[in-house]
Amino acid sequence: MVFDRPTAFELLDSVSVFLEEKIKGELPKHLAFNVQIAINVINIVKREIENGKEINESSKKLIADILQQGNSTESLSKAIKDGKIDLDNKELQKVLLEITKMKLSVDNPNYSTYKDLVE
Amino acid sequence: MEDALKKNLEKLLKEEGLNGRVTDLEYLTGGASNETWKFFFSSKTEKKHMIFRRSLGESSPMAISKRDEASIQQLAFKKGAPVAKIIAIADKDSTLGDAYIMKHIEGETIARKILRDKEYSQAKKKLAYECGEAIAKIHQVPINNFKNMQVSSPKDLIHQLYLTYEGFKQPLPVFEFAFKWLEDQDFGEPIEKLVHGDFRLGNLIISKNGLEAVIDWELAHIGNPIQDLGWICVNSWRFGHSKNIVGGFGEIDDLLSGYSSVCKNNITHEQIKTWQIFGTxxxxxxxxxxxxxxxxxxxxxxxxxxxxxRVSETEIDLINLIFLGGK
Known part of the structure; x- marks a missing residue:
């Protein structure tokens, strides 16, 4: 690692805290709303920096295990579209659930359906 | 710019026989495609707040024009649906462009507030019933008024949606799964009605007494009426209050009783769920x-x-609904 501290994660964290603590309260309602979205966006990127690589690797592995060829979401989409995998296939359903849960753990771990499924 | 807008509003109102002054112009909401303003109108005989909505050109692919929106609202108003009265529709070649003025109705539209604040707890108890009733009244609007509007069967709708999705070249296995699954489902009798298209909190004005008005008609179209009933059950419109299936505040039985009080039907919970999945x-x-x-x-x-x-939120909801038995 050639980069010094703060890490990418720590840099984003400092911006997110700055917006939350110093900026949001100073703004009119519609701008404060957009700053909240900006904070959410930074938090998504933080989680992706932390876990994105691992999630990509696990997803590829899960897809490769149920497909004869390919390990990308593109190949999985095509297999479903072309009817190469049956919709009732329990392994397929399990893979879709696992991948989507991992996506949510980055995109929005507070989402109601995700929380109900992991708790 | 605001002064010019005031003058143009005064001019449009004058054409409707309302000769007076426009003051207190206040920007409410907007984006790239349209904007909404509130203002105060005063003449010798009248003093009241009004709402001005106009298109800004960059319309979204599914949206109808503001003028059509206004005409539809007028017809729904006649059928007794809770809708703000239309006061004036601008000529599309006028300076105001594609725009209209309607009555201002007091109340709250912010979903999270309505679902959270105690002030609305009484209103929420009967809201699912009232929504069912309002949706049914909208479905009573005679559709021969909309000769230029597209009529879409569930099959057409799914196909159009697929083409839009496919155009973005971002393959989503869960979407492919859902599209394929929807091919063999029961969408109910092939009836054609005026569908609001975006009936949910955010587009409803709620007071402590209940449902006051249905707004934001830009996704209105002709189609299967159950679409509106399924849409308000989509989890995204429960705003975190996911235990209450209808809009984060009510139950399907109440929604259906309200609907049936206006319009005889044999809609089943399963059909609503199919449309909920389509809506998701x-x-x-x-x-x-x-x-x-x-x-x-x-x-x-x-x-x-x-x-x-937020696309992944809809993916987890699709999975939950289609093969985990979720509601």
Whole structure:
């Protein structure tokens, strides 16, 4: 690692805290709303920096295990579209659930359906 | 700019026989495609707040014009649906462009507030019933008024949605799964009605007494009436209050009793769920539309960028509904 501290994660964290603590309260309602979205966006990127690589690797592995060829979401989409995998296939359903849960753990771990499924 | 707008509003109202002054112009909401203003109108005989809505050109692919929106609202008003009275419709070649003025109705539209604040707890108890009733009244509007509007069967709708999704070249296995699954489902009798298209909190004005008005008609179209009933059950419109299936506040039985009090039907819970699943997928595709309009459009929007990462919310909902037995 050639980069010094703060890490990418720590840099984003400092911006997110700055917006939350110093900026949001100073703004009119519609701008404060957009700053909240900006904070959410930074938090998504933080989680992706932390876990994105691992999630990509696990997803590829899960897809490769149920497909004869390919390990990308593109190949999985095509297999479903072309009817190469049956919709009732329990392994397929399990893979879709696992991948989507991992996506949510980055995109929005507070989402109601995700929380109900992991708790 | 606001002074010019005031003058143009006064001119339009004068054409309707309302000769007076426009003051207290206040910007309420807006985006790339349209904006909404509130203002105060005073003449010798009248003093009241009004709402002005206009298109800004960059319309979203599913949206109808503001003028059509206003005419539909007028017809729904006649059928007794809770709708703000239309006061004036601008000529599309006028300076105001594609726009209209309607009565201002007191109340709250912010979903999270309505679902959270004690002030609305009485209103919420009967809201599902009232929504069912309002939706049924909208479905009573005679559709021979809309000769230029597209009529879409469920099959057509799914196909159009698929083409839109496919156009973005971002393959989503869960969406492919849902599209394929929807091919063999029961969408109910092939009836054609006026459908609001976006009936949910956010587009409803609620007071402590209940449902006051249905707004934001830009996604109105002719189609299967159950679509509106399924849409308000989509989890995204429960705003975190996911235990209450109807809009985060009510139960399907109450929604259906309200609907049946106006309009005889044999709609089943299963059919509503099928339309709810369709609605979830539709919302997912709308998220994609928003995202790519940020990525390829002219204006930067952090809101539209962020919505791209809400697509996965619709994916987990589709999974939950289709093969985990979720509600």
């Amino acid at each position: 997928l539709r919302w997912g595709v709308i998220c994609l539309i928003q995202t790519f309009s940020h990525l390829y459009g002219r204006t930067n929007s952090v809101e539209k960028a962020a919505i791209g990462r």
